[in-house]
Amino acid sequence: MYPLPIEKWTPASRTLYRISLPIALFIWLLPMLAVLVTSLRSADELARGNYWGWPEHLSLIANYRDALTTSPVLHYFWNSVLITVPSVLASIALASMAGFALAIYRFRGNALLFAIFVAGNFVPVQILMIPVRNLSLQLGLYNTVWALVLFHTAFQTGFCTLFLRNFIKQLPFELVESARIEGASEWRVFHTIVLPLIRPALAALAVLVFTFVWNDYFWALCLTQGDEAAPITVGVAALKGQWTTAWNLVSAGSILAALPSVAIFWAMQRHFVAGLTFGATKG
Structure with missing residues (x-):
């Protein structure tokens, strides 16, 4: 088997x-x-x-000096930071609370709501391109950092909720019942008992979501125009010339763009592996 x-x-x-x-x-x-x-x-x-x-x-x-000085690469880097960090924090915060509710509480429609989270992960993002772009124009968010933060948070929260709900479901429910008997509020149960136990899962999710958002090119291309809110994935294209392309500078910019994801993975490698294997064995 x-x-x-x-x-x-x-x-x-x-x-x-x-x-x-x-x-x-x-x-x-x-x-x-x-x-x-x-x-x-x-x-x-x-x-x-x-x-x-x-x-x-x-x-x-x-x-690498020319890649940093001949185009606003540092500006693109800063845009990527402004997009990625809030998206990761908001996605994990919302997903941890939603996963806690779906895993702990028994209410009518629980299974249906969880099925919606699961089904949302199977929707191809390409078919949402036109509606999302039109929505960003109607909300006045087009070509802003907040448009990418908002939509990355919305898209990543579904995956994170599915991930965390299954982890929380594996925790001993007796811990939650004992805390309730002692008079702990639901927020205290979530903050004091559940969150420390799923810390490896949160670390693994942080690495995954950071990589997804930082390396995103599709939504950055759809929701930005020009250099004002463009992240590094779109900004590397600015290293191309009008008639010829300096591929050495484009390659240097690509390496610079990939470094943060690699650094985050190596820094969180131990927690990432622990999160992926958390709950895989019993006893």
Whole structure:
């Protein structure tokens, strides 16, 4: 029923696994490695057609300095921070309360409401492009940071609620009953008992939602125009020239845009793994 542990595989299977895993990992990382190497090349070298060879002259400082100074990359970074941080905090705060209510309280329509949260995760976001854009225009939020914060919060809250509801459902209900008998209010039960127990799940969700929102390009392209509210994912396109494109600068900007997500994952790696495995075993 379950996959066998690697230790119980046949010697031939273990050998094939050890050989194929590094190859698959290299193929998976090849595009990122190509972008990283391109960000180290000089413009003259790219003009001569050296795309895949090792750079003849490393232009690390020059390329990244030009990427930061020839376009408002720092402004795009700040926009991404203003969009991502409130979206993550609001999504997790709303989802933790909604997940608590769906997991703990028994009321008419509980299953239907949970089914709506589940169904919302299966709706393709592309079909919502025109209604969401029109709604942002009607509310006067188009081309503002708050438009992206509002819609990212709305879209991510459904996934987070589904995630947290299942985690809270696995907690011993006796803890909640004991706290109620002692006279604790529902808010105190939620804040003092439930939240500390689901901290690994909250950390895992924070990493996932941060990655989703920071790397978003679709909604940033739909709800912004120009440089005023554009995040870094859209701002990298500003490094392109009108007639020619300095791919070394575009690659450097892409690496800079990817660094925060990578840093957040490595900083929260232990909590992320603990959150994904939380409740996977009993006893």
